[in-house]
Amino acid sequence: MRSILRALDRHFFAPERLSDLALLRIACVGATLLFFFPPLSRQLYLAQADPSLFKPLPILKVLLLPLDAWGARPGPMLLHAIWLGASIAGLAALVGLCTRPALLLFAGGNTLLVAHRYSYGELHHPEALLIIALWLLAVSPAGETMSLDALIERARIARHTAKAAPAAPVESPFARWPLRTVQWLLVLAYLSAGLSKLVNGGLDWFNGYTLVYYFAQDGLRWGVPLGLELARHPTLASLLSVGAVLLELTFALAVLAPRLAPAYVLAGVVMHGLIFAAQRAPFFQYYVLYFAFVESFRNGWQAWSAPMARSKQAASAAPVGTRLAG
Amino acid sequence: MLRKAFAVSCIAVVLGAQAWTIVPPGGRQRVRHWPFLDYPMYSAAHHAGDSIQLQELRAVACDRSDTIAVPASALRIELGRYWKLLYDLSRSAKPDALVDTLGRLTRAGTRADVCALQVWRKVLRVEPAGVRVEERPWVESGEWPLQPDTARRAAARRP
Numbered sequence: 001m002r003s004i005l006r007a008l009d010r011h012f013f014a015p016e017r018l019s020d021l022a023l024l025r026i027a028c029v030g031a032t033l034l035f036f037f038p039p040l041s042r043q044l045y046l047a048q049a050d051p052s053l054f055k056p057l058p059i060l061k062v063l064l065l066p067l068d069a070w071g072a073r074p075g076p077m078l079l080h081a082i083w084l085g086a087s088i089a090g091l092a093a094l095v096g097l098c099t100r101p102a103l104l105l106f107a108g109g110n111t112l113l114v115a116h117r118y119s120y121g122e123l124h125h126p127e128a129l130l131i132i133a134l135w136l137l138a139v140s141p142a143g144e145t146m147s148l149d150a151l152i153e154r155a156r157i158a159r160h161t162a163k164a165a166p167a168a169p170v171e172s173p174f175a176r177w178p179l180r181t182v183q184w185l186l187v188l189a190y191l192s193a194g195l196s197k198l199v200n201g202g203l204d205w206f207n208g209y210t211l212v213y214y215f216a217q218d219g220l221r222w223g224v225p226l227g228l229e230l231a232r233h234p235t236l237a238s239l240l241s242v243g244a245v246l247l248e249l250t251f252a253l254a255v256l257a258p259r260l261a262p263a264y265v266l267a268g269v270v271m272h273g274l275i276f277a278a279q280r281a282p283f284f285q286y287y288v289l290y291f292a293f294v295e296s297f298r299n300g301w302q303a304w305s306a307p308m309a310r311s312k313q314a315a316s317a318a319p320v321g322t323r324l325a326g
Numbered sequence: 327m328l329r330k331a332f333a334v335s336c337i338a339v340v341l342g343a344q345a346w347t348i349v350p351p352g353g354r355q356r357v358r359h360w361p362f363l364d365y366p367m368y369s370a371a372h373h374a375g376d377s378i379q380l381q382e383l384r385a386v387a388c389d390r391s392d393t394i395a396v397p398a399s400a401l402r403i404e405l406g407r408y409w410k411l412l413y414d415l416s417r418s419a420k421p422d423a424l425v426d427t428l429g430r431l432t433r434a435g436t437r438a439d440v441c442a443l444q445v446w447r448k449v450l451r452v453e454p455a456g457v458r459v460e461e462r463p464w465v466e467s468g469e470w471p472l473q474p475d476t477a478r479r480a481a482a483r484r485p
Binding site for chain 1: 329330332333334336337340341344345348349359360361362363364365366367368369370371372373374376378380402403404405406407410427430431434450452454455456457458459
């Protein structure tokens with residue numbers, strides 16, 4: 001039991017570069033601001049929808065409680081204020097100014113706006129994990145480096161001690177757990193997708209006709225030529241379905257065997273890209289969450305580039321005669 | 327120590343809630359609280375011979391001169407919600423409440439004098455060689471009369 005706890009402690013709290021966590025902050029906040037932030041026009045449009053359609057999600061009720069009655073529907077003015085406040089907080093969180101409160105406000109505002117969007121009877125999946133990741137970043141040391149906060153702190157210390165500013169700490173035992181939690185969230189989401197197919201569809205899910213059906217359905221709904229073309233090839237669809245479920249069920253290996261992480265992440269990028277191209281299901285938020293695997297990518301790159309650099313060095317250090325003979 | 331305890335609590339709550347949603351312990355019924363979701367999309371299996379149905383709402387003008395296609399955007403609702411409403415309307419034994427809601431949304435969205443709603447359907451079949459999307463006809467699958475829009479009529483009669 002103790003050895004399991006020790007292993008879990010190492011897994012979540014071994015020292016990790018703060019810059020890896022900061023990179024995840026910049027990726028998540030930057031991408032949310034640029035691509036995934038709920039458009040104000042959509043929020044105001046929904047605010048005018050028929051009141052009978054409004055079925056508030058529990059989290060919307062909770063987040064609105066300090067501002068309005070339990071279960072109240074937010075009006076256009078309030079939505080406007082939340083949208084503006086969250087945008088400003090997002091910019092501050094991106095550059096790392098008052099990072100923690102900014103991240104908390106950004107995560108809160110973003111959660112509220114997306115929850116409002118999904119309080120009209122329709123609920124989609126792509127934003128969910130990114131929203132959870134924003135909350136995790138808000139309670140982590142994500143602003144301790146690559147931030148204005150860090151620069152200001154160093155300048156302040158340098159001014160008080162009249163010495164050169166000390167270097168910011170490179171690693172922290174608290175930098176790893178948010179990255180690991182995001183990694184495991186991805187594993188659980190993929191596992192859910194894979195297991196659902198096995199439980200609900202069984203082996204028939206791989207017959208090719210299943211994916212052909214979905215390609216045709218979404219291709220027609222969204223007017224996607226690639227989906228309609230793929231719908232004509234059951235054998236290819238069968239191969240794609242085996243690949244997709246294999247990736248989903250074994251994604252845990254990306255965390256447990258970090259050397260495999262780059263391959264899994266690249267496969268995930270291809271899978272979500274193809275799903276979007278053929279079915280218009282946009283899971284690009286996962287591309288951002290893949291930044292949680294940055295350490296595995298760095299280690300992989302170092303392992304791959306170090307022997308090459310050594311052999312280059314050896315080649316340049318060898319005497320001219322040997323080089324010519326070689 | 328406190329900081330670590332807080333971090334451990336966050337990990338336990340987040341991963342615990344996510345795992346609980348995906349595999350509810352003791353075989354309980356699944357309860358989803360966004361953003362903690364399970365991911366069962368596209369998990370049903372399909373076979374050769376299965377059909378794909380597309381549905382569309384159309385509004386019948388009161389003078390029966392024309393039908394107007396009413397897409398989800400005209401009703402100001404999301405596409406998934408739109409399909410669910412049409413699906414429920416086609417299968418409901420007592421569709422009055424649904425007809426009332428859709429009628430209200432249609433009149434507001436199209437600003438037309440509408441007296442009936444229709445659901446039209448297009449059906450494709452999964453063949454052994456996949457799905458060939460040649461032009462299939464839209465077929466009317468049902469019509470539901472609407473209660474008169476008294477407010478609009480009164481406004482029209484006013485000089």
